[in-house]
Amino acid sequence: MFSVSLKSRNSPLQKLDGRTKLIFLAVIFILVLLFTDLLYITALLALVLAAWFIAKLPTQPLKEMLQFFVWIAVIILVVQVFFYPGTTNLVHISKPVPAIGFSGYLTLEGILFGLAMVLRLVVIMIVAPLMVMTTPLPELMLALVKLKIPYKFAFIMTTALSLLPSIQNRSAIIQQAQLCRGISYDSGGKFITKLKASVSLLIPLILGAFRDSQTLEVAMNSRAFGAPIKRTFLLESRFTPVDILVIAGTFTLLTVGVMLRIRGFGVY
Amino acid sequence: MTDQEQPKTELESSTPLEQPGSTVTQVRTYKAKGRIAGMSIAVLAIWAALYIVASAIPALPVPGMAGMITLNAIMTAISGMILGPAAAIANAAGGIVSMILFPYGFSAGPLGFLTVTMGGLVAGLFMANKWVPAAIAEILIIGSWFVNPQSWQTGMWMVPLPYSAIALLVIVIKPVRDWVRNAIITQNKKTMWLAVFVMCMIGHAAEFLTTNTMVNWMFNLTWQYWVPTLPYWIMVDTVVILASTIVGVGVLVGLKKARLPLFPTTLEK
Amino acid sequence: MPEPVVIQCREVSFLYPNGVQAIHNISLSIYRGDYIAFVGQNGSGKTTLVKHFNGLLKPSTGSVTVFGEETRDKKVSYLSRKVGYVFQNPDDMLFSSNVADEIAYGPRMLKVDPELVEAKVESILQELDLKNLRDTHPFALSLGDRQRLAVACALSLDPEVFVFDEPTTGQDFFGSQSIMGLIDELHQKGKTVIIITHDMPIVAEHAQRVIVMNKGEIALEGSPQEVFSQVEKLQSLSLKAPQVTLLARALGESSRTILHIPEMVDWLQARFPVTIKSGEELPHV
Ligand SMILES: Nc1ncnc2c1ncn2[C@@H]1O[C@H](COP(=O)(O)OP(=O)(O)O)[C@@H](O)[C@H]1O
Ligand SMILES: [Mg+2]
Numbered sequence: 075m076f077s078v079s080l081k082s083r084n085s086p087l088q089k090l091d092g093r094t095k096l097i098f099l100a101v102i103f104i105l106v107l108l109f110t111d112l113l114y115i116t117a118l119l120a121l122v123l124a125a126w127f128i129a130k131l132p133t134q135p136l137k138e139m140l141q142f143f144v145w146i147a148v149i150i151l152v153v154q155v156f157f158y159p160g161t162t163n164l165v166h167i168s169k170p171v172p173a174i175g176f177s178g179y180l181t182l183e184g185i186l187f188g189l190a191m192v193l194r195l196v197v198i199m200i201v202a203p204l205m206v207m208t209t210p211l212p213e214l215m216l217a218l219v220k221l222k223i224p225y226k227f228a229f230i231m232t233t234a235l236s237l238l239p240s241i242q243n244r245s246a247i248i249q250q251a252q253l254c255r256g257i258s259y260d261s262g263g264k265f266i267t268k269l270k271a272s273v274s275l276l277i278p279l280i281l282g283a284f285r286d287s288q289t290l291e292v293a294m295n296s297r298a299f300g301a302p303i304k305r306t307f308l309l310e311s312r313f314t315p316v317d318i319l320v321i322a323g324t325f326t327l328l329t330v331g332v333m334l335r336i337r338g339f340g341v342y
Numbered sequence: 343m344t345d346q347e348q349p350k351t352e353l354e355s356s357t358p359l360e361q362p363g364s365t366v367t368q369v370r371t372y373k374a375k376g377r378i379a380g381m382s383i384a385v386l387a388i389w390a391a392l393y394i395v396a397s398a399i400p401a402l403p404v405p406g407m408a409g410m411i412t413l414n415a416i417m418t419a420i421s422g423m424i425l426g427p428a429a430a431i432a433n434a435a436g437g438i439v440s441m442i443l444f445p446y447g448f449s450a451g452p453l454g455f456l457t458v459t460m461g462g463l464v465a466g467l468f469m470a471n472k473w474v475p476a477a478i479a480e481i482l483i484i485g486s487w488f489v490n491p492q493s494w495q496t497g498m499w500m501v502p503l504p505y506s507a508i509a510l511l512v513i514v515i516k517p518v519r520d521w522v523r524n525a526i527i528t529q530n531k532k533t534m535w536l537a538v539f540v541m542c543m544i545g546h547a548a549e550f551l552t553t554n555t556m557v558n559w560m561f562n563l564t565w566q567y568w569v570p571t572l573p574y575w576i577m578v579d580t581v582v583i584l585a586s587t588i589v590g591v592g593v594l595v596g597l598k599k600a601r602l603p604l605f606p607t608t609l610e611k
Numbered sequence: 612m613p614e615p616v617v618i619q620c621r622e623v624s625f626l627y628p629n630g631v632q633a634i635h636n637i638s639l640s641i642y643r644g645d646y647i648a649f650v651g652q653n654g655s656g657k658t659t660l661v662k663h664f665n666g667l668l669k670p671s672t673g674s675v676t677v678f679g680e681e682t683r684d685k686k687v688s689y690l691s692r693k694v695g696y697v698f699q700n701p702d703d704m705l706f707s708s709n710v711a712d713e714i715a716y717g718p719r720m721l722k723v724d725p726e727l728v729e730a731k732v733e734s735i736l737q738e739l740d741l742k743n744l745r746d747t748h749p750f751a752l753s754l755g756d757r758q759r760l761a762v763a764c765a766l767s768l769d770p771e772v773f774v775f776d777e778p779t780t781g782q783d784f785f786g787s788q789s790i791m792g793l794i795d796e797l798h799q800k801g802k803t804v805i806i807i808t809h810d811m812p813i814v815a816e817h818a819q820r821v822i823v824m825n826k827g828e829i830a831l832e833g834s835p836q837e838v839f840s841q842v843e844k845l846q847s848l849s850l851k852a853p854q855v856t857l858l859a860r861a862l863g864e865s866s867r868t869i870l871h872i873p874e875m876v877d878w879l880q881a882r883f884p885v886t887i888k889s890g891e892e893l894p895h896v
Contacts, residue, residue: 592706
């Protein structure tokens with residue numbers, strides 16, 4: 075599995091507040107689920123791609139993501155193209171097969187709807203990486219806290235992040251220890267071997283981490299976790315005029331989208 | 343485990359806080375603040391970190407799903423049994439961070455973390471013997487599948503049958519419920535395996551039906567997709583539950599043998 | 612006649628994927644029956660080097676041969692039958708539900724005949740004094756017993772060479788004594804032993820050959836006497852010879868390097884016969 079990390083250090087998107095980007099992400103997600111019309115979804119995709127290029131992000135991750143999801147996309151497309159109850163017949167394929175709900179024709183509506191669903195998938199999949207690749211993780215965490223997610227929850231996330239390197243390291247060591255105990259991952263994909271490898275990785279990993287938990291708890295208590303004071307952050311975030319502008323634009327977009335949808339536009 | 347039984351930490355013994363008269367109660371509230379549903383925040387953070395690491399490791403070599411099923415499926419299935427209802431929080435935290443770090447593994451998009459939250463929630467409530475909320479959560483999960491008109495098509499009622507419907511029955515039928523919880527809490531050598539299998543089934547079923555429901559809302563997949571692929575999904579889920587059972591038993595027994603605090607015994611007190 | 616070479620490194624360098632060059636151009640021969648201690652500051656590349664001995668890491672450039680076979684195209688599961696590796700933390704190696712199954716795990720993975728596995732497990736339980744713990748859960752064992760069990764797991768694959776990464780770190784005095792006793796026994800039975808340690812008295816007392824690593828290279832090499840006599844050089848590498856060695860120097864001994872307390876007692880008796888009568892009262896080390 076490949077991961078996404080900060081890719082763009084000096085772009086207009088990097089300068090935006092984390093909260094602004096989270097709001098943008100949420101609004102795009104809502105809008106793309108609101109509409110089923112290919113035209114509307116294409117417009118949203120264009121908006122996200124424009125942001126991608128404004129952020130000067132590399133196109134390589136886009137390609138990788140599309141490759142990763144190509145099979146899901148194909149399934150979505152095939153199911154819609156063949157089984158969407160369209161009325162405008164385009165291509166004759168066979169006699170109708172009522173048992174599987176196939177009319178015998180590929181319809182215009184089916185094709186448009188299928189494409190719309192595929193593009194919806196693309197939008198959903200690239201909008202989150204767009205934000206992650208332009209926002210350092212601590213800033214993202216701060217944005218979540220500022221958007222008033224419970225402090226305990228934010229604390230769990232940030233502590234988990236700080237524990238990550240040591241647990242990753244342990245996981246690598248345990249996998250090496252397994253190799254020394256005779257497991258071979260590369261033995262032609264034997265199902266049972268892989269299952270055994272997963273099991274014998276997770277058990278010591280979880281138990282070892284729980285062993286360490288007692289030390290961590292003492293450390294947290296001695297740092298007076300939960301003291302009833304107003305917390306301050308090393309990192310501070312502030313909305314700039316550009317943020318206000320982007321947020322205003324985003325909300326306008328949302329309002330217009332909802333209005334259109336209520337009036338019946340953008341759906342079949 | 344109660345607060346009094348905890349080993350004294352530096353904070354408690356030296357009490358560097360104001361108001362000498364009220365120090366004891368003050369310290370207790372601090373400790374209480376460090377817990378969610380009986381689980382210490384430190385443990386939840388560790389679980390979240392484990393969850394993130396597990397999300398990066400492709401696990402079960404299920405045909406057609408190369409790299410998509412990661413070890414976090416196993417983590418979700420066993421989380422409720424080990425952490426109780428707080429598993430929902432730990433899974434959500436781990437899920438959100440993994441989505442940020444490896445967004446590809448989540449087919450349900452930005453709300454994908456909700457699926458693993460539900461997995462931890464239902465199994466955790468069950469384990470804590472809060473069967474009414476557990477049943478309500480399970481009914482909501484199954485119900486949300488049927489709210490979508492898509493699910494009224496031919497044969498779509500079958501999708502929640504394997505595992506989610508069975509999970510609901512286990513939750514509401516008292517003798518079964520008590521038997522499962524007892525076998526796990528007492529770590530009965532013979533019956534524990536089946537009980538842990540049932541627990542993992544409850545956890546995993548809540549996760550995957552939520553996923554299915556979300557995918558169905560987002561991409562309007564029809565019965566022509568769901569019904570023919572159902573046997574395949576049952577196979578995949580069974581493999582995940584079986585693997586989770588082996589890990590779950592190993593972790594429960596190991597925690598007890600190493601005398602580490604674990605949820606089922608915490609409840610006994 | 613010198614013993615045959617079991618592990619041979621030729622100009623080995625290793626680059627971690629993140630770009631850290633952990634070892635540079637190391638050439639080294641390890642002979643059958645050697646008892647080698649690798650020492651050096653944290654981060655000097657000791658672990659990285661010894662992980663090449665059973666193929667856990669493959670050299671970026673150069674070559675490593677184990678019993679004449681190039682490690683590059685061999686699996687770790689195959690090489691583990693020749694070179695056993697015991698990790699610093701035994702918990703990283705243990706995942707079965709009882710001691711006997713834990714020991715049997717490796718041979719079973721390698722598809723050894725079940726009857727032979729059974730016999731092997733019995734003999735190892737006997738040898739490592741784990742017999743009455745055979746049905747115990749590994750996590751219920753003491754740290755010392757878990758470490759014995761980790762050694763047992765390596766032993767179950769019958770390797771000729773044993774690598775121990777920091778076997779005594781985090782152990783108390785008796786824990787260290789016990790594991791070092793076990794390692795000495797393996798060596799007496801003719802196995803080749805390689806340990807990594809920061810504990811100089813242990814090096815002085817047990818090893819026959821010391822290799823000092825610094826910044827990914829071999830900085831010093833030789834018998835404990837040879838290495839510990841170079842006090843200034845060691846100091847420049849942020850290492851320190853054992854206290855007894857330094858004490859003997861401070862007392863004016865410069866013709867030879869004293870490594871352990873019994874040696875020191877002999878020397879003191881020879882030099883100050885009046886003040887020290889006998890070594891019997893001294894703690895046995
Ligand atoms: N998995 C790894 N990835 C990247 N760098 C590593 C890794 N392991 C060790 N290093 C680096 O390689 C160097 C040598 O490390 P190591 O072999 O562990 O030294 P030692 O065992 O002597 O303490 C160090 O600079 C360390 O930071
Ligand atoms: Mg090391």
